[in-house]
Amino acid sequence: MLYREAGQFKASYREDQQIFPIRQDKIAIALILAFFYLVVPVIGDQYWLKAILVPVLIFSLAALGLNILTGYAGQLSLGTAAFMAAGAFGAFNFMLRMPDFPVFSEVKILFAFIFGGLMAALVGIVFGLPSLRIKGFYLAVATLAAQFFVVWALTKFSWFSNYSSSGVISAQDVVLFGVPIDTPESRYLFVLVIVTVLALLAKNMVRSATGRAWMAVRDMDVAAEVIGIRLLHTKLLAFAVSSFYCGVAGALYAFCYLGTVEPEGFNLDMSFRILFMIIIGGVGSVLGSFLGAAFIVLLPIFLNVFFHAVFAGAVPAGLGSNLELMIFGGLIIFFLIVEPHGLARLWQIGKEKLRLWPFPH
């Protein structure tokens, strides 16, 4: 009743091609954005902003990057954390080695993030080259090489970490137009703006000719080639764009979340976590990246808090921690059985039901 597009006519191609063609969707998205931009910074306390929302946003961006590559272009990758590391170390070195950046020095940090993203894109292209010959699981193994190589190189060549004895980097302060971004609210908003802009770009990219080419390659690359899509160009572009997103996410992870990172922090474990995010959230869906990241980041924290609140002292701490891990694993399996296409699919089903509501027949 509420959610029905009857009576909303599209009189031009332009109107028909909008991101959200249905008016109710537009209103909903505007409300959601208004909530996250205006309400959350006011009601959220330091813990929520710093320790919950910022990491969820950053991992959403990384998952979005991987989703572009795996979900839209169909190239399986296990090197996400490595691309994030390239972004983090790229941004760090840009800030370190360009003390007098000549143009737009007020927004130097943004250039650093873009530079980090570009470095990650470069790494992505290099390790994407094998995708022209190998597919599926074999490609996953090739990207696994990226994972190990990047972490190894960052540890081995201490130039990357400015010759720090233990190989860690300590991110510089984030300053925008001379204003330090150091309060929880400003930091959250800063991350939110970057993530919104990039998510919007991604959404438009996958709706454009580029995105359609990716999906054609994903569904059947021989057929795509026959209709005139250049495989080399398309696949490498997917690798570059995806790695760029991961690189920016890595830079944000270092600059706006942890502050100090070691190469070892970007290990295979993290790549797997991000892969799980898109599998749980929904492969080939922008929304799914956000839902998946929220699920994987928040659920263990929720379980930990829940166990402490309910069973405080009643179960030995070691047993509690192990139980949390088991329940977490169990819930992942449960969700995959209930909806193999991820949380985004559940959302879609909900929307379809809402369309018929309250008369389901």
Place this chain on the structure above:
Amino acid sequence: MKLKKTVITGLAIAATLGAAPAFSAGEQFIGLTSYRVGPYAAGGSGIFGGLIDYMSLVNARDGGINGVKLVWEECETEYNNARGVECYERLKTKGPTGNTVVHPLSTGITYSLIDKATADKIPIISLGYGRTDATDGSVFPYVFPLVTNYWSQNTAKIKFIGMKEGGMDKLKGKKIVNIYHDSAYGKETIPVLDVQAKKYGFSVTHVPVAHPGNEQQSQWLQVRQIKPDWVILRGWGVMNPTALKSAAKIGFPREKIVGVWWSGAEEDTIPAGSAAKGFIAAGFNVAGANYPVIKDIQKFVYAKGNGNMEDKSRVGSVYYNRGVVHGILTVEAIRTAQEKFGKGKPITGEQMRWGIEHLNVDAKKLKALGAEGFMPDLKVTCSDHEGSGKVKFQQWDGKKWNVITDWIDADQSIVRPMIEESAAKYAKEKGIKPRDCSKES
């Protein structure tokens, strides 16, 4: 229906996350970022078990510190940096005065927390791990790598090897291989070893082992080719028993392998079986339940069924005793701070920082605490956030660890200039103006 359910679940989640457990006003809250799962669970459960048991002992035996009861809450980090930051943020505002002190028990988490804790005025105690140059308290006011840092420990190790060889001059021309965990933690001692190699004229080869270290065939083949006189093992977790087994396979004598304290626990040697016999490891605490402080814990805590350890036979093991050292230093620092800021009142993180910086646990105090010979004495100052630098060496006889040396001092003439140089570089990179320690009181 579905919508209603989702909303209710969401609210329940929000309520649970927002709910704060009640702590009463006169208590001292300590947030514990612990880990009891994952590849390093043995270390986490032992050390946090010991720390919690010691705090329970102080509550049960002495009624708290000058009447202030200690309370704590655990948060599982899974040894993961991002989770560690979340736990730190979750715990920092709990209790009447907020979190008093953080024990990250992970070099990675320590690094991630340095900026945040300094801004929040909550001291970090990284007891025997973490950032070595944080020993320079003028640059790192809120970070305390107490007792001994990695560089001090490493010079003590070379001293020990020199003793075994019959004098430091005998080290000339000797070959040492440094097998290290390829992470921030493992790499930390490479520069100091290189400096010592130059000073004493021995040669050193650094051989990395990738995390987690359960495959070391090629590394030990390299050892066989080099034929070193000594091997320094800088391992952590599963890497240690694997190294000992691989050494046995190529026939390298375990009496010539010297481990760091994260290689020298029962959990490192028992899985290696007979291959571990003879292995030597440094430690700033010793193993054994035969100390008054451990006996008190058994009497006041375990006899009443309140102990934290699920496996009671681990009481008195190396990791457990290290947790007790954490407990002793935390409690004594709170006591020191109370003496300045008001006895019988809970202190804030900022006051705790003062307390740790003026911590003085001398031999007399150690005896009173029942920890004589259990841990070294230490005196922390503004410029020296380490306070001791002493270690003992223990050897595994196949069943238990036996102490084979007295406390061995670090060679501060090598370590201190390197720490100051490294800290100054950090200060420059971050734009920190070091405080003047001569003006601190």
